[in-house]
Amino acid sequence: MTEPTMVTSNSIQNRRITESRKLLDIDKAFAFYIHGLKDQNEDLLKLPKHNQWIEADSKGKIILTEDRLNAINEISLPEHPNYYTLTQRWLGTITEITQDGFNAKLEDLNAGGTNEYAEFFSTEVSKDDKPLVSIGAVFYWSLGYANDKGSVKKESIIRFQRLPQWSSEDIDSAVDKARAQSKALKWL
């Protein structure tokens, strides 16, 4: 692993990484990275663990290793306005719909271990995500501190998982595999 690069929340404003000739706003990169907004991207799964910067101190210092910078540089980024300094993330599964919202089982994406559960209100779910609220639906909930134009504020974000529409090739592949398995398996 290469030596970490020390940056601070102030110094990274508008910083660009140009190693692979792509312009990149690191604020948005981290927002993306932390929130996993592109969870279906397999490249994201290969990124190094982020314990180092989760433990960033209260002054907003972030330690970035070169491989992380490079990894971030390789992914395309959606728009996101805030830069998060400390975040806890969960993978939630709705277990019950209630009058005001829903209850969910939560897997700790930072530390693993035991699960948790909590109550969520419909008002916390974005308009776009509301149709996705149903028993068994999967969502990401992140809670952290955002640096919004210099002022730090707590922020809770819920985003529902959108599974990609599988292509006919994907489905054909599953069908082929099932057929092959059907021929190979023996049943009593």
Added chain:
Amino acid sequence: MVIEQFDLPLNNIVEITLIGTAGGYGESIVIHLGDQNWAVVDSCKDPHTGLSLPLDYLNSIGVDVANQVKLIVCTHWHNDHIKGIANLFAECKQSDFCFAPSTDVDKFLLFVQLEQLKKSDSQSTTEFAKCLEIAETRGKPIIRAMQDRTILNLGDDSSKIYSLSPSDATLKAYDIEISSLIDKVSSMGRIISEGPNSKSVALLLTFGKHSAILGADLEISDNKFEGWINILDNSKVISPNNKASFFKIPHHGSSNGYEIRVWEELLTDTAIGKLTPYNKSKLPRDEMIAVYSNHTKHLYATSSSTSGPKSKKRDRSIEKAIKDARPSLQELRFSKGIIRSRIDYTIDEADWLVDTYGPAYHVNP
């Protein structure tokens, strides 16, 4: 008695050990059928270590899992009954694998493969898919569980295991459900299975003059040809002259798994009842504990059904953020409870000896 040290049972001892976890992480039953022949029903994991708890138990007492585990039964695909079962099956190299697919096996296999397109390890069908791959590699037949089927037979005078469910009616309904689920795949890219409990595999164990019933999560159905009513009315393998002295109470002691006729017609007056609570749903309810206590003085649970609210330890600033943003957040606390029952099955009048470990306890001493 509290277990201080686990040990292997002697060859003439049948052991039925319920491993259950507080917090809804699951339950599993490890069975010694005599002469170092073992079977395992379901699996669950320790969330901290990721270990399959029945596999961990078998290894801890020195069972040669590769050769001595003869049968693994997956009663249904809920996470609290299936997590870690693929790892267990992989280690138990001589074991048969038994579960209840729909009658149309091709459709079932397609359903499992389509589920894998989600590329997530969180869905329980991933465990199924891995088990299917292991069975395919070994070339050993998978045993389909169904009503009144012998799924393990160690000899004329030795122990046997029968599946009591799912019934033909349930399997027929399952076919329709699988078709419906497959139809949803292309339109939604998301499959939510409905009611796996109804397809649960309940089991009858016989050993010498003794018998035991393991209720899985099987429920009472509106259809008399499904669930417990079907078993009571139509089972050909249950003998009214050989009532069971051991009952794994179905579905965490929930009222939808309770049928008075089970206790009156299938179980002895002194039958032992064991259950695993499901804390998140606060199962079993106090009123059901009272109901079960009326049927038996030997009611055991792997842990208490209630646990005080508790939050996980985290960075203090995150704890503060959680307190402000989500005060309802609570940890599903994990603790492993074990209820071990042993009986000398060569003696007709023998009684069960019940021991507990961890938070497991005798509910109505």
